[in-house]
């Protein structure tokens with residue numbers, strides 16, 4: 001152990017260490033992985049920025065308690081959301097929590113990160129951890145289809161012309177004003193993702209999945225996440241109007257729809273969706289059950305975007321306590337390019353301290369390593385060093 005520590009402290013570039021350790025992992029059994037010492041104090045840093053951050057507890061708080069908790073990781077494209085989400089899921093599973101990690105990003109990379117095939121929209125067990133860990137990539141496009149089909153039946157020409165033919169033209173016009181068809185073809189970006197999240201939440205409510213005490217979401221890049229938050233307004237607005245109209249029309253509208261699709265009233269489907277989204281909206285606001293973790297990289301542009309993301313999340317009252325700055329260059333000497341980049345990164349990180357949005361968050365710095373973080377052993381390594 002002392003020799004290992006000595007070697008670590010002498011190692012100038014920690015990323016070489018990860019390469020060596022992960023290579024070693026390839027040759028040892030999964031049971032022995034759990035006994036491997038991961039004492040690399042200099043590899044990652046947790047910094048408290050600002051006074052508010054001092055009250056934010058570390059991993060002990062995240063892992064404490066048996067009640068289910070949801071963690072959503074989000075940020076700009078390519079910053080390392082999937083790697084951080086997968087490493088958190090691996091860490092939870094290794095700390096006794098049956099865990100599920102779900103990707104709702106249409107451009108999935110969870111399969112690549114866990115080095116397992118997750119295509120097919122089914123829960124897949126992940127090997128090499130001490131408690132059950134399951135992973136799922138859901139296809140938001142597929143979830144969206146159902147929503148569109150329900151909407152098309154309502155807003156499509158069929159229902160409208162039928163209404164006109166029986167003298168309900170004025171109401172048909174009102175329906176037209178809602179531009180439902182157009183709206184369903186081009187819903188606000190992020191709609192597909194929240195529908196996918198809604199579906200996951202629905203199946204998580206069933207007894208079969210009650211064992212999962214930690215759920216980690218790897219979400220789509222920032223822009224989508226931001227717009228995703230506006231979905232309840234979208235549903236309250238346009239779809240809400242439709243639902244109200246349904247009430248007004250009562251049985252006439254009901255039977256019209258009934259003729260078209262007796263067992264499967266599209267309005268009921270949309271109403272159900274609205275209810276479920278409202279439930280998720282509540283869950284998103286409960287600091288005891290959910291936390292949104294922002295992932296960024298040490299560039300001024302990414303940090304500015306993270307600041308805007310936090311402002312929007314705060315406005316929506318979504319609990320946020322932590323900020324990960326990923327891909328921080330390790331200390332270097334002899335490479336002018338590297339030291340310039342490092343200086344630039346340090347300047348960018350400094351901006352966090354002066355940023356009114358980000359300075360209250362617990363700041364985690366994760367180093368850029370010289371290989372892809374791929375597979376459970378590498379994710380365990382990343383997680384053990386990052387999540388403190």
Ligand SMILES: Nc1ncnc2c1ncn2[C@@H]1O[C@H](COP(=O)(O)OP(=O)(O)OP(=O)(O)O)[C@@H](O)[C@H]1O
Pocket residue numbers: 076077078079080081082083084105107108109221326327328366367368369370371372373374
């Ligand atoms: N600290 C790091 N050191 C080295 N490579 C990293 C680090 N973090 C992430 N990577 C690599 O960067 C790439 C992108 O990471 P990842 O897929 O986690 O990002 P993402 O934010 O989820 O991307 P996207 O927005 O495209 O889904 C991957 O190849 C990953 O292995």
